[in-house]
Amino acid sequence: MSDPNGISERQFSFCEEARDLLSDLEAALLQLENDPEDQETIGSVFRAMHTIKGSGAMFGFDAVANFTHNIESVYELVRSGGLLVSPALISLTLRARDHILHLLEATVSGAALDQATGNGILRDLEKVVGVSHPEAASPVARGSASPAISGAENVYSIRFVPPSDVFLRGTNLLPLFAELGSLGDLTVTADTAALPSLGALEPDRCYLAFTMQLRSTGSVNDIRDVFLFVDEGDSLTITMLAGVTAQGGPASPAAPTGAATATAAAKPVTSSLRVSANKLDELINIVGELVTMQARLSRFAVDSGEIEISYIAEETERLTNLLRDNTMSIRMIPIEATFARYRRLVRDLAAELGKEIELITEGGETELDKSLIDQIADPLVHIIRNSVDHGIESPADRRRAGKPSCGRLVLSAAHTGSQVLIRITDDGRGIDPGRVRAKAIEKGLIDPHAELTEAEVFALIFRTGFSTAATVSSVSGRGVGMDVVKRNVEAMRGTIELASTPGRGTVITLQLPLTLAIIDGLLVRVSSQHFVFPVAQVLECMEMNVADVHGRRRGFIEVRDKLVPLIFLHEFFQLSAESVTRSHILVAHTSLGHFGFVVDEVIGDHKTVIKQLGPLYRKVEGLAGSTILSDGGIALILDSDRLAQSATNEAVASAA
Amino acid sequence: MPKTILAVDDSVSIRQLVGHTLRTAGFNVIEASDGQDALDKLKTPVDLVLTDLNMPRVDGLALTKAIRASAAHRYTPVLLLTTESEPGRKLEGKNAGATGWLVKPFQPEQLLATIRKVLG
Structure with a gap:
């Protein structure tokens, strides 16, 4: 700033303004001498000082700002009635005003600042006011960045209860969450517990509270800064849940600021409890x-x-x-633990068979019901054994086929809606549909002239009495075939599918419900009895004249140009038929294709908690369990696959 | 649509600095020299009011109260420019209905950060 031409246009305009203010100040002070109690004039003196100080600091006139700050403080005291205006004060202020002008000009011209005069004025001011104004209280300290422990990632639990009048102060909460989200990984949950009933609700009050979890490298102060304008002191609670030190970062001792600000930081509360x-x-x-x-x-x-x-x-x-x-x-537990078991299995099997196999697991964090995990473990072992034994070739065969000698087995899990997909993929020799077909014909499973799609051919692998391994090895093919796997999966209301490209590998896909305990059901009535149908299997509901249902093609209806076999539930369960003119048909997808189930009434959605049937009824065909209805009655849960299966068997038996 | 900010300060140089900073950042800026001037200019809709506390005629606190009392601007964010010598006034400002505050002296970046904090 030594070069007068070096000051910016804006600084120049501040100087102009300050000079004006200083001459106004001079006039105001002289007026105040005549009328020491004129509040209006005291106010304008204060404002002049205030502006010079505030603007001065902003435009780089620190000396001006620092000095003026002391004078302003005195006049603040005067304004609030803590000090009376005296002739001594006026003349001191006039001296101060001259000194401010000097500081201003000296800063602009780059001349040496006259510290002695300034200090002299301040000393005299102290005598008049009787209060010391240490210059050390530097008013121009620039906002310093809050110290953060860099490199360490922490998990914070934040509870934010906005003051109920927050909207009446023009605050929009959304930018706050956006700002907090910019600090790291954020989950926000709104707590609506305090919401009153509609009648008592005042639309511009805030009744919500928020619970947030933030994973961030920021400090507690960084978080507090976000809520700076809305924190009333008790509206924000921040708890540090767990600290994770970044890997490879400099080994820094816990920064004292971090320790001090996080006094409420409890020990990591990620402990768990084992319960039977x-x-x-x-x-x-x-x-x-x-x-x-x-x-x-x-x-x-x-x-x-x-x-x-x-x-x-x-x-x-x-x-x-x-x-x-x-x-x-x-x-719900992650499937990771089960996957880990297979690592050992694959390693041991590969060693035994002289193969090189790399097991890759994906989506191990996918959670599913513990009982499902328990039940899926064995079928998975079987599938993996099959892949290792039959799917992946020996290193020599693989090299001949132009593949890397080490085979890949990928085990993946993922959520899709209310289902979990588990996929076992290998890059082995694949399955030749022609061989499967030939084998099925040899075993008498299909007619030699049967026209089958590729998917239907692969589905044969899951039929009872099918095993493709030419030789029975010690690993697989000991009579427990894929049919058992399929039955186990279906018992969990899941499905299993196989797809394969010869020479490229095989993919087996299991689709399982998230939980065994609750299903979305469709409540229907047959005679006086209620039944629940798993809604996932229902394709459509139709209403027809009974006469049409029992019409020309008894036992079939045409749905979208396809013939669909009908199962009359009151016949199946031997319930008394109702004399109604219209009946309802649920068209459902089963393992044997589409079936129409004839019922008397479709009542509607029913969230069903499945209760196991007692031992006496467990063997009844076509029932998967029971549930209690909202009126206390009982409804049986239908197993449409079994129903279709046994109806087909009956039809075949009666035709033979 | 750029957001419109009403900048109220009796200091011309502060108004210039604030105005320049905000316009450079892409905001529409209306300037007012004191609270009364601001109230007159609030006939047009604004997205945010940035006001000094100490001003002749109508000061920042009175302006804030007037804004909160008006139907059109009840929910308009109001940022106060305060100085560190007035900690008590921060509370007064909050009670009057101010959304937030900015302590003078501030850097242009601090001004923009604070405005974004409130406007999103």
Whole structure:
């Protein structure tokens, strides 16, 4: 700033303004001498100082700002009535005003600043005011960046309860979450517990609270800064859940700032608890009953027409659903542990067979019901054994086929909606559909002239009595075939599919429900009995004249140009037929193709908690379990695959 | 649509600095020399009001209260320019209905960061 021409245009304009202000100040001070109690004039003196200080600091006139700050403080005292204007004060202020002008000009011209005069004025001011104004209280400290422990990633739990009048101060909460999200990985959950009923709701009040989890390298102060404008002191709670030191970073001792600001930082609370599976099952059972009771309550609330009861019912429903989801999630465990078991299996098998195999697992974090994981473990072992034994070739064969000598086996898991997909992919020799076909004909599973699609040919592998291994090795092919695998998977309401390209490899895809305990069902009535159909299998519902159903082609209907076999449920379960003129048909997808199930009435959606049937009924064909209805009645859950299977068997038997 | 900011300050140089910074960042800026001038200019819609506290005629606090009392601008964010010598005024500002504050002296980047914090 030594070069007068070096000051910017804006600094120049500040100088102009400051000079004006200083001459106004001079006039105001002289007026104040005549009328020491004129608040208006005191105000304008204060404002002049205030502006010179504030602008001075912003335009780089630090000396001006620092000095003026002291004078401003005195006049703040005067303005608030803490100090009376005296002739001594006025003359001191006039001296100060001259000094400010000097500081201004000296800064612009780059001349030496006259510190002595300034200090003299301040000393005299102290005598007048009787309060010391240490210059050290530097008012121009620039905002310093808050210290952060760099390289360390922490997990914070943040609870934010905005003041209820937050919107009335023009605050928009969304940018805050966006800003917080820019610090790291953020999950926000809104807590609506404090929401009043519609009648009592004031639309411009904030009733929400937020619980957030943030994974960030930022410090507690960085987080507090985000909420700077909305934190009333108690509206923000930040807890550090766990600290993860970044790998490869400089080994830094825990920064004292971090330790100080995170006093509330509890120890990592990621501990877990082992609970017996029986207790969980019991809990699921109780929750299941609660869900049922809840449905009764909701129905009663609707029927009663009482608003107050409806509120309670709705709230209970929300809590019940939360409880149900939570309970279910307790049973959800990542499939990782199961995958890890197979690593050893593949290694040992490969060694035994003299093969080189690399096992790759993907999506190990995918969670599914513990009981499913338990039940899927054995079928998976079987599939993997098959892939290792029959699928992947010996290193010599692989080299001859132009593939790397080390085979790849990929085990992957992923969520798709309410289903889990588990895929076992190998890059082995694949399956030749021609050989499968020949084998099936040899075993008498299909007619030699049967026209089959490739998918149908591959489906033969899962038929009872099929085994393609030419020789029985010690690893696979000991009578437990893929048919057992398929049955196990279907028992879990899952499906299994195989696709293969000869020479390139095989993919086996298992599709499983997330949980065994709850299904989305469609409630239907046959005679006086209620049944639940898994909704995932229902393709469409139709309503027809009974006469048409029992018409020309008895036992079949035409659905979208296809003949679909019908199963009359009241005949199947030997229930008394109702004399109705219209009946309903559920067209469902089964393992044997599409089937139409004839019922008397389709009632609607039903979230079904599956209860196992007692030992006495477990062998009844076509039933998968039971459930309790909202009126306390019982509905049986239909197993459409088994129904189709046994109806087909019956038809074949009666035709023979 | 660029957002419009009403910048209120009795210091011409501060208004220039604020105006220049905001215009460079792509905002529309309306300048007002004090609270009364600001209230007159609030006839047009604005997205944010940035105001100094100490001003002749109508000061920043009174301006904030007036904004909160008006139907059209009840929810408009108001940022106060304060100085570190007035910690108590920050609270007064909040009680008057201010959305946030910015401590003078500030750097142009701090001004923009604060405005983005409020406007998103």
